[in-house]
Amino acid sequence: MKSINPANGELIEEYKQMDDEALHAIVEDAASAQEKWRKNSYYERSLLLQRVAELLEERSSKYAELMAREMGKPLAQGKSEAEKCAWVCNYYAENTKKFLKNEYIKTDASESYITYNPLGTVLAIMPWNFPFWQLFRFAAPALMAGNAVILKHAANVTGCALAIEELMHEAGISDNLFRTVIADNDQTNELIKHPDIAAVTLTGSTRAGKAVASTAGSVLKKTVLELGGSDPYLILEDADVQKSAETCVTSRLINSGQSCIAAKRFIVVEEVYDEFLEIVVDLMTEKRIGDPFESQTDIGPMAREDLRDGLHDQVQQSVKAGAECIIGGYIPDQEGYFYPPTVLTEVAKGMPAYEEELFGPVASIIKAENEQEAIAIANDNKYGLGAAVFSEDLERAQFIAEHELQAGCCFINDFVKSDPRLPFGGVKQSGYGRELSHLGIREFVNAKTVYKA
Incomplete structure (x- = not known):
């Protein structure tokens, strides 16, 4: 061992x-x-x-x-x-x-x-x-x-x-x-x-x-x-886009993206899609990759070489199937098992970035026409661990979290986290x-x- x-x-x-x-x-x-x-x-x-x-x-x-x-x-x-x-x-x-x-x-x-x-x-x-x-x-x-x-x-x-x-x-x-x-x-x-x-x-x-x-x-x-989990985060048209993007990026990059409850799929209604994407790309680009012993490091290496290589393969397969890689998506020429913050758009059904769990610092951003399509995309997945919905209409968001999303943990205007006082677990796969x-x-x-x- x-x-x-x-x-x-x-x-x-x-x-x-x-x-x-x-x-x-x-x-x-x-x-x-x-x-x-x-x-x-x-x-x-x-x-x-x-x-x-x-x-x-x-x-x-x-x-x-x-x-x-x-x-x-x-x-x-x-x-x-x-x-x-x-x-x-x-x-x-x-x-x-x-x-x-x-x-x-x-x-x-x-x-x-x-x-x-x-x-x-x-x-x-x-x-x-x-x-x-x-x-x-x-x-x-x-x-x-x-x-x-x-x-x-x-x-x-x-x-x-x-x-x-x-x-x-x-x-x-x-x-x-x-x-x-x-x-x-x-x-x-x-x-x-x-x-x-x-x-x-x-x-x-x-x-x-x-x-x-x-x-x-x-x-x-x-x-x-x-x-596993492929947690969907729904960004509705009345969300605070800046705060939503910051929360989503924080969740996506916790533990260098190696978390079962990290934000994996950002499902954004088209009214705020462009604004959300721009902010996320800026925030992901700002993050510092490096030695986990350095205090300024935001993202350390992935835990093993095979995990890093497997993630990169999922990204490459998604791009070959039509996804667009906005930033990242490459293996750095340096020692260690590092992978850069990566943003994929044009993500669609059939791609690893849509269907599978991407266990690393890779965000899949999916455009939805409206709330109902966003919910349908969120539930169109074999996993059901965590989910989040972002909206300034708290009653609307609470209804979606309570009744519509197929997950064991649903959060409103925050990222999914475990708390000793609350039950934690999933449904489906x-x-x-x-x-x-x-x-x-x-x-x-x-x-x-x-x-x-």
Whole structure:
């Protein structure tokens, strides 16, 4: 397992893959640790999770540097990511007792209610793009609910995975209750089938989600899948075009465009199309590409060479099919896996820029005749993770967000973001289940009916 610095292509470190015997021992030890952990009170668990939050805040700069080295995230964004992880830990430490309290329901019984019990050990298969946040937004509620966690992280951020494990153990989480495993896809597939794994959560590609769901389904295990997205942002004729463009560009370029909920398709009604395009091109051109360790850098390298090359191929295929590349669209002649901010227009059905997720700093701008055509274009996609609508008529925008857009998260006059207080997840090929909020913590518990005659 190799960790390579995407800014210069240099090897950071190699990690030895665990053998099957070691992996099975880790899972079995986690099951034993979970039997003890589930008997702890919410208060006892919360004290440890609050200590995790303290360490995350204390070491946020250190973890930002680790993320910058392993996957190219600019330092300021990495620091914010670590601090957000502290927020989610504190949120569940403070709210789990309320979220999982018994719910009493009046029936023919003298007493009947729903109680929430942990499922056991949950396997978390996580991606590289937000190497701390993706894990903590699942692990904080899962641990507070009384589960054990096994982390199988993306190979290129193994250093982050091991740092998280070390952090958990230093905070007082049992050594066996939270473990990182270093395994390949075949081994992970077998771990899903292990009798001591109760459920699986995956954040990643739709292809990976289908594979995990298939394996888990064959042994009847619960899954939560947060998969790809091609988020549409609708710019209506009464939108504040300047603010809309600024928000769209910010969303498109977060984490160098490598975010499942980044703005991907800008669908603009023709009355404001020219103005919006001009502003977006200017804003994208101003962004500085460079070393993620430099404070002035807006866009770092893409995380891996194959990802950069795959994105470029999608851009080239779209241009060959008739899209126009206004800026960007080339591989820079420099070391590292950089890709410039790119704007594509004349994007139409059948092109990768219309149909697929472009996981990098590439904006697809699509002209719509009116509101109804904009909504139709937005929904004409296999994904359904996030969406946004921009309009000064808030009632109109709210109706579109609530009733018209096919997505799990719909934002009005802002870019899509995750918040511990709100459920997060998608529909269609973007997956199923929810993370965060009271819904997220209830994904990996047994909602048990208790009936007393």
